[in-house]
Amino acid sequence: MSAFGQVKLVAGREMSTRVRDKGFIVSSVVIVLLVLGLMVFQLVSGSQTSTSTIGVVGGTPQVEQALVRSGETVGVQVEVTELADEAAARQAVDDGDVDAALLGAAGDSPQVVVQDSSDDGASAIAESAVGALSVATQLGQQGVDLQPAPAIDFVVLDPEADGDTTAVLVALLGVVVLYGLLILFGQFVAQGVVEEKSSRVVEILLSTMRPWQLLTGKIVGLGLLGLAQLVTIAVIGVVGALALDVVSVPSAVVPTVVSVVAWFVLGYTFYAAVFAVAASLVSRQEDLGSVLTPTTLLLVVGFIVSLQAAQDPGSTLATVTSFVPGLSPLVMPVRMAAGEAAVWEIVAAVLVNLAAIAVVVRIGGRVYSGALLRTSGKTKLREALAAERG
Numbered sequence: 001m002s003a004f005g006q007v008k009l010v011a012g013r014e015m016s017t018r019v020r021d022k023g024f025i026v027s028s029v030v031i032v033l034l035v036l037g038l039m040v041f042q043l044v045s046g047s048q049t050s051t052s053t054i055g056v057v058g059g060t061p062q063v064e065q066a067l068v069r070s071g072e073t074v075g076v077q078v079e080v081t082e083l084a085d086e087a088a089a090r091q092a093v094d095d096g097d098v099d100a101a102l103l104g105a106a107g108d109s110p111q112v113v114v115q116d117s118s119d120d121g122a123s124a125i126a127e128s129a130v131g132a133l134s135v136a137t138q139l140g141q142q143g144v145d146l147q148p149a150p151a152i153d154f155v156v157l158d159p160e161a162d163g164d165t166t167a168v169l170v171a172l173l174g175v176v177v178l179y180g181l182l183i184l185f186g187q188f189v190a191q192g193v194v195e196e197k198s199s200r201v202v203e204i205l206l207s208t209m210r211p212w213q214l215l216t217g218k219i220v221g222l223g224l225l226g227l228a229q230l231v232t233i234a235v236i237g238v239v240g241a242l243a244l245d246v247v248s249v250p251s252a253v254v255p256t257v258v259s260v261v262a263w264f265v266l267g268y269t270f271y272a273a274v275f276a277v278a279a280s281l282v283s284r285q286e287d288l289g290s291v292l293t294p295t296t297l298l299l300v301v302g303f304i305v306s307l308q309a310a311q312d313p314g315s316t317l318a319t320v321t322s323f324v325p326g327l328s329p330l331v332m333p334v335r336m337a338a339g340e341a342a343v344w345e346i347v348a349a350v351l352v353n354l355a356a357i358a359v360v361v362r363i364g365g366r367v368y369s370g371a372l373l374r375t376s377g378k379t380k381l382r383e384a385l386a387a388e389r390g
Contacts, residue, residue: 006209010217015225018188027184028229031177035237038173039244052076054126055083055098063102070128078125089113102126167256171337172310174260175330177233179303181264182329183296185226186271189218190279190288198283215364219272223265230264256337266353267329270360271295277364302330313338323349325356 018024054067064080071078081098083089089101093113101113112126196205205214234257241253278291305327309318313335322332322341328349335341341349 006213007217011221014218014221039240053079053098055081055089055092055101057083057089057103070125100126167337168310170253170256171333175306178264181226182267182271185222186275188222189272190275193276193279194285194288223268259336260333263329263333270357273360273364277367298326302327306330306334309334313340323352325353
């Protein structure tokens with residue numbers, strides 16, 4: 001069988017084995033539910049309008065209108081409730097029936113009753129309304145004919161700012177999914193290597209193929225499976241967001257999703273090779289954690305930096321780490337979504353990652369070849385390289 005056929009055979013075996021794995025199925029369902037849950041939460045929270053109930057003693061239509069307009073200026077829907085007297089107002093506030101009570105709004109000594117000093121939202125609305133009424137009254141006494149306030153025409157100087165914000169949020173969500181998938185499929189690669197070594201299956205496999213074919217087949221098979229999972233999640237997320245009207249700027253979302261998928265390919269190839277090489281140095285599942293910890297920590301660092309990049313995508317830390325292999329797949333999508341990454345930076349980051357992957361696969365392949373048949377105890381990197389040369 002040709003080398004391509006050997007790689008294809010191993011890739012197909014890895015895909016068929018893992019697609020039936022309970023961990024893979026559960027993780028896929030959990031991630032999809034998480035994405036849908038976040039969209040539903042965003043839809044519900046975005047549809048809720050802030051409201052405030054204000055009681056009025058001795059109110060007039062002008063007082064009610066002033067309160068409603070005062071609330072509109074701060075984005076609060078005001079509900080006005082008529083109360084009989086001051087005692088009823090105090091009781092309504094104490095019972096929580098109203099957020100605040102306004103007494104004597106049209107007089108010289110108006111009062112605002114609140115439960116405690118932290119209830120400043122409703123009291124501020126009432127204070128603003130009293131001020132507006134006072135000004136209107138004084139102007140009316142001077143014979144000034146008041147006209148309704150003109151409608152305000154808002155001019156947006158940077159109409160793309162909303163799109164950038166939405167894209168950054170989508171990129172951040174994509175990085176969370178990307179982080180989880182890189183760890184999950186890196187673990188799959190590592191566990192498969194150790195299982196084959198501990199069961200001595202690797203000896204049978206290497207009698208019919210070369211070590212690099214086995215390593216390539218594992219990386220390709222699980223990579224295609226991970227890519228299919230990520231694309232499925234991305235499609236569900238984009239379609240769901242557009243259907244629920246969670247995202248209002250689809251042109252800013254689709255390129256971001258595509259970039260996350262593309263960076264998954266680079267990130268997965270890098271980490272899969274590292275995880276496989278690290279796993280080949282041990283022969284028991286119990287020892288797997290110790291050799292995978294450094295690589296896992298690198299992923300954690302990349303995830304933390306990506307969160308920082310979402311806050312300040314133009315910072316020195318975000319800029320530098322977006323070129324570091326292993327970190328850039330998590331950081332660069334956020335910078336790209338924020339519009340902070342120039343074209344030459346993206347190209348340079350991709351080339352640096354491709355070069356790093358070539359180095360890791362070349363050196364890692366030698367370590368993998370030298371350590372694979374050592375099925376007892378741990379193997380040092382120097383011993384694995386020496387065995388491969390021998």
